[in-house]
Amino acid sequence: xxxxxxxxxxxxxxxxxxxxxxxxxxxxxxxxxxxxxxxxxxxxxxxxxxxxxxxxxxxxxxxxxxxxxxxxxxxxxxxxxxxxxxxxxxxxxxxxxxxxxxxxxxxxxxxxxxxxxxxxxxxxxxxxxxxxxxxxxxxxxxxxxxxxxxxxxxxxxxxxxxxxxxxxxxxxxxxxxxxxxxxxxxxxxxxxxxxx
Numbered sequence: 001x002x003x004x005x006x007x008x009x010x011x012x013x014x015x016x017x018x019x020x021x022x023x024x025x026x027x028x029x030x031x032x033x034x035x036x037x038x039x040x041x042x043x044x045x046x047x048x049x050x051x052x053x054x055x056x057x058x059x060x061x062x063x064x065x066x067x068x069x070x071x072x073x074x075x076x077x078x079x080x081x082x083x084x085x086x087x088x089x090x091x092x093x094x095x096x097x098x099x100x101x102x103x104x105x106x107x108x109x110x111x112x113x114x115x116x117x118x119x120x121x122x123x124x125x126x127x128x129x130x131x132x133x134x135x136x137x138x139x140x141x142x143x144x145x146x147x148x149x150x151x152x153x154x155x156x157x158x159x160x161x162x163x164x165x166x167x168x169x170x171x172x173x174x175x176x177x178x179x180x181x182x183x184x185x186x187x188x189x190x191x192x193x194x195x196x
Contacts, residue, residue: 003061006054025055100134111143120151145175149185156192164192 007014010024028051030036037044096104107130114123127144134140148171155164168185175181 001054001057003058006058009050009054010058021055021058025051096134096137104130104134104137104140108143111147115147115150118154120147120154123147124151141175142178142181145171145178145181148174149181149188152185153188156188156195159195161192161196164188 001009004014007016010021010028012020012024016024029048032044032047032051034041034045034048107126111123111126114120114126124144124147127140127147131137131140131144148167152164152167152171155161155167168188171181172185
């Protein structure tokens with residue numbers, strides 16, 4: 001029996017691995033064992049002997065056979081990407097320390113007090129200092145924009161229109177995503193247009 005016939009008897013392709021040969025032999029030996037086929041014992045016995053001979057022949061010859069290595073898969077060509085704008089990634093901000101929270105709370109109370117007393121220059125100085133200390137804090141940015149808006153409104157009342165425009169625009173640049181702030185500043189600009 002030649003090698004090709006041995007592989008064919010075991011139902012394998014030429015050059016199959018040793019594990020495949022053993023697995024195929026076990027499966028076929030169970031199927032064609034004479035004790036399992038009492039009705040067709042002579043035919044099953046002949047097939048069982050043929051399978052066993054093929055298996056033993058392959059075990060003798062297998063170590064000397066060169067190992068057949070499948071060819072490497074073709075290289076994957078990179079697909080051309082369609083340009084997509086980068087997504088906004090929310091970077092997690094580190095939590096504030098106890099000292100920073102305390103500073104923020106005290107500054108907020110001072111800011112409210114200064115705005116009530118209409119001491120706008122001092123309020124802006126306080127909130128700008130806090131914004132330097134906590135640059136990533138969104139609430140501080142909102143407070144800063146509100147301080148600019150209040151100062152701009154006060155300047156309109158004092159008829160300092162150019163300076164008022166400057167601070168109202170500064171408020172919009174500081175917190176551009178605040179819709180209610182946009183609405184308030186829009187009202188201030190309309191009032192400014194009527195006065196000019």
